[in-house]
Amino acid sequence: MIFTTKAEYGVRLLVELGRQPNESPVSLKAIAESEGLPLAYLERIVALLKRAELVESTRGAHGGYRLARDPENVTMDEVVLALEGSVAPMSCFVDETDDGRVLCSHVDDGEACATKFLWLRVQGGVTEALRRTTLAELVAFSAKQDVAQTPVPLGSALPLHSAA
């Protein structure tokens, strides 16, 4: 069981936005270069964050993205939900009812299977871990990493994945 890179890249993007001191928007290109991520792919990811009203955008030259809220009020469960579409440990959980609640297909035939009992517990553990982690916490963590090493101001490209 695994999250996709959407969650990874999306969270990194939000952390990068949270590290910006002022209110001026940051272009995706700057973030892509700073994190070493493909720009075109990031565009699709940030669209998910915008649809969930986690970021705001301004178009045109000198445009970009900024956080829509204070990082303290952004919990990771809504972030991951926006990025991955669902936080479900089993595929049958994804089939949702109309109001968005998860629904195990096994319930349909009147059979409350023991595995559903287990996956619900797992799902609870995941969402709880996500909910008690705020974006502000991650931003502070990454800032701490910076002073331990060298500060990395935006603009100086430091690829993470693709070795230079």
Added chain:
Amino acid sequence: MIFTTKAEYGVRLLVELGRQPNESPVSLKAIAESEGLPLAYLERIVALLKRAELVESTRGAHGGYRLARDPENVTMDEVVLALEGSVAPMSCFVDETDDGRVLCSHVDDGEACATKFLWLRVQGGVTEALRRTTLAELVAFSAKQDVAQTPVPLGSALPLHSAA
């Protein structure tokens, strides 16, 4: 983020074995028919459980599988670990070191990323939820479901997925 059917089917198989009153082994065919699962696929799944010494097998006619331990002493974290190979929320966690510990690839380049901090928390939530759930608990749960409806002795085929 999602578990595969290996975990689903494997846990169901163990629950079915745990429901057996006596010590005589149960054939995979009986379980496959009872749960409505493909036999050939179950064979590969039960091999994982046997390799992890969670089940024992006797070959030949009237052979089959039985639990290697008491259900009280079987926790779901080792079950899922045996079935899925790892309990990792992010793909970079799967690359293991030689002693089996998870290792985020970002650590290699001296960068302790904020996302790793998050995924470790998620992983902790998952493994904790799995560890505090025993097979005995799931067996008891499924038994309770039975008295609420009609008891389903093994042998009477009741397909779950493929509607008859």
Added chain:
DNA sequence: GCTTCTCCTACCGCATTGGTAGGATTAAGC
């Protein structure tokens, strides 16, 4: 020796993931 099992390995269709390409729209700066 037939049948009923476990066991092993190779194969295959399909969906999803991660990523690319190309362009349309918007706005700032000159």
Added chain:
DNA sequence: GCTTAATCCTACCAATGCGGTAGGAGAAGC
């Protein structure tokens, strides 16, 4: 008003992994 820099949008594509199948070889009861 033109250029430029940025968001937006959609179609496309290769690779991977998942769920499942096929076909058999060995083991043990009857």
